[in-house]
Amino acid sequence: MAIKTLKKFFTGPAPRIPRNEAMKVFKRDHFQCQYCGLDGLYQFTNWMILTIDHVHPHARGGARRMDNLVTCCQPCNVIKGKRLFKSFEDAKQFVLKNRQEWYHLYEQQVKAHQHSGTVSH
Ligand SMILES: [Zn+2]
Numbered sequence: 001m002a003i004k005t006l007k008k009f010f011t012g013p014a015p016r017i018p019r020n021e022a023m024k025v026f027k028r029d030h031f032q033c034q035y036c037g038l039d040g041l042y043q044f045t046n047w048m049i050l051t052i053d054h055v056h057p058h059a060r061g062g063a064r065r066m067d068n069l070v071t072c073c074q075p076c077n078v079i080k081g082k083r084l085f086k087s088f089e090d091a092k093q094f095v096l097k098n099r100q101e102w103y104h105l106y107e108q109q110v111k112a113h114q115h116s117g118t119v120s121h
Helices: 002-009 019-028 044-048 074-080 088-120
Strands: 050-054 069-073
Touching: 019 050, 019 069, 044 050, 050 074, 069 074, 074 088
Parallel strands: none
Antiparallel strands: 050 069
């Protein structure tokens, strides 16, 4: 059960989909997350979080076809989850808005951390 959970989170560069199929999608999308634009070739860490997203979720009957598959970084994939959207553009807007919220939280924490650093010196 623990392994099953782990597999769910660690999808790596080729989640569930055979690697050669995933590579076709990655190449078509120039190894860039189709939601946030993360460049999978920029550095190895980026490469490691590239996944394949079913635009129409697989869990909701989305086909495993090139026209339903896009390159997607793991964070965007987690944000999107199994939600169903009218179009890819709707999905993208949802993901980007959500990322923006996470970014604000990140900024706040960076500031707070810097501030506490200054105080302790
Ligand atoms: Zn992304």
